Amino acid sequence: MIRTVPTGPIAGQRPGTSGLRKKVPIFQASHYVENFVQSIFDAVKLPAGATLVVGGDGRFFNRECVQTVLKMAAANGIGRVILGQGGIMSTPAVSNMIRSRRAAGGIILSASHNPGGPEGDFGIKYNVGNGGPAPEKVTEAIFERSEAITAFRIWDGADLDIDSVGETRLGGMVVEIVDPVADYAALMQTLFDFDRIRALFASGFSMRYDAMSAVTGPYAKAILEGTLGAARGTVVNGMPLPDFGGNHPDPNLKYARSLFELAMSREAPDLCAASDGDGDRNLIIGRGLFVTPSDSLALLAANAHLAPGYAQGLAGIARSMPTSGAADRVAARHGIRLYETPTGWKFFGNLLDAGLATLCGEESAGTGSNHVREKDGLWAVLLWLNILAVRRQGVAEIVRAHWAEYGRTFYARHDYEEIDADGAAAMIGALRARLPDLKGQRFGVSEVEAADDFAYHDPVDGSYSEHQGLRLIFSGGSRLVYRLSGTGTAGATLRVYLERFEPDPARHDEETGAVLGELAALSRSLAEIERFTGRKQPSVVT
Numbered sequence: 001m002i003r004t005v006p007t008g009p010i011a012g013q014r015p016g017t018s019g020l021r022k023k024v025p026i027f028q029a030s031h032y033v034e035n036f037v038q039s040i041f042d043a044v045k046l047p048a049g050a051t052l053v054v055g056g057d058g059r060f061f062n063r064e065c066v067q068t069v070l071k072m073a074a075a076n077g078i079g080r081v082i083l084g085q086g087g088i089m090s091t092p093a094v095s096n097m098i099r100s101r102r103a104a105g106g107i108i109l110s111a112s113h114n115p116g117g118p119e120g121d122f123g124i125k126y127n128v129g130n131g132g133p134a135p136e137k138v139t140e141a142i143f144e145r146s147e148a149i150t151a152f153r154i155w156d157g158a159d160l161d162i163d164s165v166g167e168t169r170l171g172g173m174v175v176e177i178v179d180p181v182a183d184y185a186a187l188m189q190t191l192f193d194f195d196r197i198r199a200l201f202a203s204g205f206s207m208r209y210d211a212m213s214a215v216t217g218p219y220a221k222a223i224l225e226g227t228l229g230a231a232r233g234t235v236v237n238g239m240p241l242p243d244f245g246g247n248h249p250d251p252n253l254k255y256a257r258s259l260f261e262l263a264m265s266r267e268a269p270d271l272c273a274a275s276d277g278d279g280d281r282n283l284i285i286g287r288g289l290f291v292t293p294s295d296s297l298a299l300l301a302a303n304a305h306l307a308p309g310y311a312q313g314l315a316g317i318a319r320s321m322p323t324s325g326a327a328d329r330v331a332a333r334h335g336i337r338l339y340e341t342p343t344g345w346k347f348f349g350n351l352l353d354a355g356l357a358t359l360c361g362e363e364s365a366g367t368g369s370n371h372v373r374e375k376d377g378l379w380a381v382l383l384w385l386n387i388l389a390v391r392r393q394g395v396a397e398i399v400r401a402h403w404a405e406y407g408r409t410f411y412a413r414h415d416y417e418e419i420d421a422d423g424a425a426a427m428i429g430a431l432r433a434r435l436p437d438l439k440g441q442r443f444g445v446s447e448v449e450a451a452d453d454f455a456y457h458d459p460v461d462g463s464y465s466e467h468q469g470l471r472l473i474f475s476g477g478s479r480l481v482y483r484l485s486g487t488g489t490a491g492a493t494l495r496v497y498l499e500r501f502e503p504d505p506a507r508h509d510e511e512t513g514a515v516l517g518e519l520a521a522l523s524r525s526l527a528e529i530e531r532f533t534g535r536k537q538p539s540v541v542t
């Protein structure tokens with residue numbers, strides 16, 4: 001039986017960079033999930049009988065939320081929901097499922113790399129029919145609807161068994177519960193030379209893959225250990241847990257510290273890799289060398305043709321604005337277009353759909369291609385493995401050869417987390433106002449060649465997105481970028497991105513902190529970070 005329940009708007013349901021993300025207790029509040037999910041259905045107006053893919057990263061509240069989404073889908077005219085067994089499906093696998101099953105869209109339950117558990121974070125994201133995150137006009141429509149909502153519709157009945165693969169019904173809606181790994185694994189097999197990767201492992205190549213007790217464990221075990229013959233135990237923390245084992249499922253140098261230490265130790269395997277809560281981010285560390293996400297994009301772009309799925313070469317490369325210029329040099333050398341977009345994977349969707357870009361990447365540990373419309377952590381690891389299997393050189397060797405050929409872009413991101421939101425906004429506002437005056441000013445040895453507030457004209461649909469980060473470009477190949485995070489759930493997070501290009505191979509082994517030291521000091525003084533935020537130093541440097 002369908003029930004229509006009166007409700008009223010709940011403040012603050014505006015989706016951020018990647019869906020609606022809040023603390024779990026906020027999601028648990030009465031009508032919070034229902035209001036947002038109804039706002040999605042009202043705003044996107046799917047045709048009656050449409051197919052929807054639903055999956056989550058298994059974090060705390062995933063199972064409860066799946067039940068609500070199923071009951072509301074049944075009450076809103078959805079014909080079929082394809083659900084990952086146990087309510088679990090990685091973000092890239094959802095994207096693939098939407099595309100391969102020609103679904104109208106999908107609902108992803110995840111707060112990505114944010115911590116989980118009863119006091120952790122939760123999130124709901126809507127993906128559209130191309131498999132990618134909803135574009136801004138859709139997320140805006142969802143938000144507007146949430147501000148005017150008066151009722152939601154829900155199926156009144158018992159919870160469904162979501163753990164057995166097969167078809168069941170909820171009212172007039174079919175619920176198809178699928179193995180979340182199978183289709184994704186089959187897609188990977190079409191892109192990469194599995195025989196060669198198998199031969200690489202058979203030759204004694206060693207690897208550690210840290211699934212961070214998050215969603216990619218079952219995927220990595222099936223593909224790496226099951227199909228490709230990696231030694232048992234290659235995948236660690238391979239069981240998805242509601243609280244990620246109490247850890248923060250963010251594959252960076254802070255939260256994947258033990259993996260980093262292993263990679264730097266004498267026992268280091270040939271490759272260390274990790275993915276995040278929902279499986280879309282990746283971390284790559286070779287023996288003794290961490291590969292920055294910006295460098296990883298450039299390296300993958302320069303070598304992608306070694307994998308069967310990219311043997312024809314790349315149509316173009318896209319990167320988010322704060323991602324370093326390393327990929328630009330690869331694009332220039334190969335005579336292909338480089339697109340610079342605002343932060344957020346949704347901005348790559350049109351470029352991929354139009355065939356303008358083949359590879360995309362972001363400094364925030366995201367890399368992906370036109371195979372789906374999300375960034376894809378395990379895909380990036382498999383592309384690296386394919387390249388290593390063909391080149392038969394170590395990660396560090398390949399990276400150093402790349403720097404020697406293209407130059408090295410030293411890169412770091414400084415995060416000032418949980419700062420006061422008003423102070424952060426005032427700081428950005430003050431710096432924005434000063435941008436025209438900064439142009440032409442000299443700081444130390446370099447001069448500000450350009451200073452702007454990044455805006456983006458989508459070349460495909462003409463949409464315009466402004467205020468996407470403040471950029472200062474210096475003579476001599478340095479750049480500073482300031483922007484406020486769109487994924488935090490407490491206060492504001494200021495991100496400052498620093499880079500410096502170094503063409504001279506004799507200087508490529510210098511330490512990043514030392515190379516960027518002067519720029520880091522300038523980043524603080526120029527924006528008066530301490531005055532506005534009270535912080536002398538960043539809380540995380542990656």
Ligand code: G16
Pocket residue numbers: 017018111112113280281320343344345346362364366484485486487488495
């Ligand atoms: C999300 C988006 C990414 C984006 C990141 C930026 O990542 O999907 O495309 O780069 O947010 O985060 P922030 O706004 O905090 O800098 P994820 O992995 O959280 O979905």
